[in-house]
Amino acid sequence: MSKEKKYSVLVVDDSEINREILTSILSADFKVYEAADGVKALEVMRDSKKKVDLCLLDIMMPRMDGYEVLSVMNKEHIIDYIPVIVISGEQEAEKVEKTYDLGALDYILKPFEPRIVRRRVLATVMLFEKQKELSYKLKVQMEENSRKVDEKTGLLSYASFFFACDALIESGKIEEDYFMVAIDIEHFRLFNDWFGREEGDIYLQELADCLKEYSAGTRSICGYLGGDNFALFAPYDLSLIDRIQERIIDMLENYGQSIGFGPMYGIFEVRDSIYDAQLMYDNAVTAMADIPGNYHNRIAIYDPNLLKKTGDELILLSDVQRGMDAKEFRFFLQPKVNMLNGKIVGAEALVRWAHRSKGLVSPGIFLPVLEDNGFITNLDRYIWEEVCRWLRSWIDRGRDPLPISVNVSQIDIFAGDVSEYFEHLIKKYELSPDMLDIEITESAYAKEYSLINKTVDKLRKAGFKVLLDDFGSAYSSLNMLRNIKVDVLKLDMKFLDTNEDRENNEKGISIIDSIVGMSNQLGLPMIVEGVERLDQVEMLTKLGCVYAQGFYYYKPMPVKKFEDLIRDDSKVEHEVEGKIERYKPLHVMEFLRTNLFTDSMINEVLGPFAFYEQKGERISIVRVNEQYYRVFNMLGEVTEDEIVSSVNRLQNDNSDFIELFNNASSAKNKSSSGCVQYNSPKGTAKKLYFRVFFLHEREGRKLFCSTIWDITDL
Numbered sequence: 206m207s208k209e210k211k212y213s214v215l216v217v218d219d220s221e222i223n224r225e226i227l228t229s230i231l232s233a234d235f236k237v238y239e240a241a242d243g244v245k246a247l248e249v250m251r252d253s254k255k256k257v258d259l260c261l262l263d264i265m266m267p268r269m270d271g272y273e274v275l276s277v278m279n280k281e282h283i284i285d286y287i288p289v290i291v292i293s294g295e296q297e298a299e300k301v302e303k304t305y306d307l308g309a310l311d312y313i314l315k316p317f318e319p320r321i322v323r324r325r326v327l328a329t330v331m332l333f334e335k336q337k338e339l340s341y342k343l344k345v346q347m348e349e350n351s352r353k354v355d356e357k358t359g360l361l362s363y364a365s366f367f368f369a370c371d372a373l374i375e376s377g378k379i380e381e382d383y384f385m386v387a388i389d390i391e392h393f394r395l396f397n398d399w400f401g402r403e404e405g406d407i408y409l410q411e412l413a414d415c416l417k418e419y420s421a422g423t424r425s426i427c428g429y430l431g432g433d434n435f436a437l438f439a440p441y442d443l444s445l446i447d448r449i450q451e452r453i454i455d456m457l458e459n460y461g462q463s464i465g466f467g468p469m470y471g472i473f474e475v476r477d478s479i480y481d482a483q484l485m486y487d488n489a490v491t492a493m494a495d496i497p498g499n500y501h502n503r504i505a506i507y508d509p510n511l512l513k514k515t516g517d518e519l520i521l522l523s524d525v526q527r528g529m530d531a532k533e534f535r536f537f538l539q540p541k542v543n544m545l546n547g548k549i550v551g552a553e554a555l556v557r558w559a560h561r562s563k564g565l566v567s568p569g570i571f572l573p574v575l576e577d578n579g580f581i582t583n584l585d586r587y588i589w590e591e592v593c594r595w596l597r598s599w600i601d602r603g604r605d606p607l608p609i610s611v612n613v614s615q616i617d618i619f620a621g622d623v624s625e626y627f628e629h630l631i632k633k634y635e636l637s638p639d640m641l642d643i644e645i646t647e648s649a650y651a652k653e654y655s656l657i658n659k660t661v662d663k664l665r666k667a668g669f670k671v672l673l674d675d676f677g678s679a680y681s682s683l684n685m686l687r688n689i690k691v692d693v694l695k696l697d698m699k700f701l702d703t704n705e706d707r708e709n710n711e712k713g714i715s716i717i718d719s720i721v722g723m724s725n726q727l728g729l730p731m732i733v734e735g736v737e738r739l740d741q742v743e744m745l746t747k748l749g750c751v752y753a754q755g756f757y758y759y760k761p762m763p764v765k766k767f768e769d770l771i772r773d774d775s776k777v778e779h780e781v782e783g784k785i786e787r788y789k790p791l792h793v794m795e796f797l798r799t800n801l802f803t804d805s806m807i808n809e810v811l812g813p814f815a816f817y818e819q820k821g822e823r824i825s826i827v828r829v830n831e832q833y834y835r836v837f838n839m840l841g842e843v844t845e846d847e848i849v850s851s852v853n854r855l856q857n858d859n860s861d862f863i864e865l866f867n868n869a870s871s872a873k874n875k876s877s878s879g880c881v882q883y884n885s886p887k888g889t890a891k892k893l894y895f896r897v898f899f900l901h902e903r904e905g906r907k908l909f910c911s912t913i914w915d916i917t918d919l
Contacts, residue, residue: 215260227292599768
């Protein structure tokens, strides 16, 4: 809360004891007024000198009860500027709903939990203040939108854009299919925080220039609607969106970023003129609802069923909040096991919802919705604290705890300082950091590497172990692995699952063998998750894997069952070699210089691949894999001259090829990508896509690695 202003709270309750309790809870942070009944409460709220910021209102009172107070507050519009939290011992759903219908924002049950009361009051006051601030900003924005052309972008402003679109529709001059495109830049506020507002303005200008340039010569209307929102009303042409996106992504590469800060496009297809422009735009915005976090598809087309889906999601979100308040959410524990002796070495906490009427609700139903809406952070933090609370109780009962891992999503990291929150939890519950492990998925690193890597560093410095979850389930960027530091790898068995297909079985074993060798070389513990069969266990142990998690050993179980299980000391392994001590960081630069990158691993995981050395402006081959030969049509016995010839042809015929390497060594993220034409000795031409990574420099010689894709036929 602001140090400059102390907010005031009016406590309305006919019980003097209750008023004293609430005053003692709030007086340190708020100025507190008291009223013993509804009549007195209204007098205080009408008194302009009092300036009440929030009212805590009891329901059952003499003279005038809480319902009547709320009715008067609505009639006199007092409730428009003084938020109300009802305090009552009534738990009947109908009575609770009645208070919400009359305008109350929250409902706190008696007896009071001081911390909960303080937090809810503070949250409500701050939310109401934020709403007032937003209302003011909206008023200012509306005034700005009244200007015809935005000075920053040169595009039509909000009001002018919709006026122009409606005028075009009403003119009857539209003789072809049109689309309304809503454009929003994902994480634009974060972009401004990282690179500065000046760079943010450059980004907005670049996007505006794209819209003007690519829609020129057509009967199109472009608008800048404020913030990071743009709109386009144009003849239907999806290739136009593709061209805009390609240019923006190229620009973002200069910042060491790509799609994570890219635009999202919601499209409403205009088949007739019965809609006004504002409604078309609103529908286009609705279409964008599923795009945030989806980095494979940045375009979404409006479907009328989206409205029903959005409504269903709002109902679900409301039910989730109710379930959290009612403590219906709990965590199950899935043990992690030493495969060599079958003993339990730890567990992962997994959320479950024991719904009051639906029973156990599958996480697959509610988690995707919470992730899409950002509400997952509320649930995650709730589960983290419940895990810490349980660990504390287990210790207080004289038991020796095993480390429990909790999941942290990319959204959690964007929402606040995760490390600071975990440090707060272990201090609050008097735990050691090594009792709580943090699992972050591999895909999160790939999407927003820089921010997440900073978070991981803070967590590790605070004493927490960080696990790279689902390793192998997403494309593992060498550039990402080159810098991140984690304590444990969790290998995804779904990606490396063996089956009856002999060829795939051999590939899976080869990849696992390479990864196990890598982790052993670094002294880096590895857990294989998703282990479901005995043959998988036998194969993994033969390859040197030690730790596993999966249905073959244990399914996720209620906490009570887990407690009963680990009470038997013969089933538990507390002193795990290489687990209690601080693990060495995973830093690929340490093993790029070794032989851990076997041919089988490079072939199966990375595809066509090569190491290059650059001295001055000349580039030479250091090492290639078998799939490299296929790209350049080298069959049978391959001579050194043929390999040298391939790279010489590339750099002699293309200045772009050398530029890729120069850009990689100078870029912030030490990588570069682009297309290069290769003319073979037989006269045929190929279009190749290179992704180049700068590794290190020594005595004027630079070492690079690169993946290569043949995109001639694409």
